[in-house]
Amino acid sequence: MATFTVPTKFIGMDSAHMSLAQFLQLQSEGWKMASHTVNHLNLPTLTLEEADFVLSESRRKLIELGFKVDNFVHPNGGYNNDIIKLTKNYRLLME
Numbered sequence: 001m002a003t004f005t006v007p008t009k010f011i012g013m014d015s016a017h018m019s020l021a022q023f024l025q026l027q028s029e030g031w032k033m034a035s036h037t038v039n040h041l042n043l044p045t046l047t048l049e050e051a052d053f054v055l056s057e058s059r060r061k062l063i064e065l066g067f068k069v070d071n072f073v074h075p076n077g078g079y080n081n082d083i084i085k086l087t088k089n090y091r092l093l094m095e
């Protein structure tokens with residue numbers, strides 16, 4: 001099965017986005033949720049503190065909503081050496 005991913009801010013945000021129930025349905029069908037930060041900002045453009053927040057908060061929120069989260073996908077594929085070090089703490093996957 002495939003992995004799906006969404007910045008937590010966008011879950012059920014409006015009718016153009018999938019609802020929480022729809023995402024949970026995918027998971028129940030065997031899809032895997034990967035963390036994708038809170039707001040889809042390109043990580044290298046943030047301070048390390050901000051990057052750490054959008055990573056940890058998105059993971060926390062997804063778990064709170066009922067997802068199993070083992071992976072991470074970089075928004076826009078953006079990373080640098082500092083971000084790689086940071087994402088290692090979250091057991092994370094490159095886009």
Ligand SMILES: [Zn+2]
Binds near residue numbers: 036040
């Ligand atoms: Zn993306």
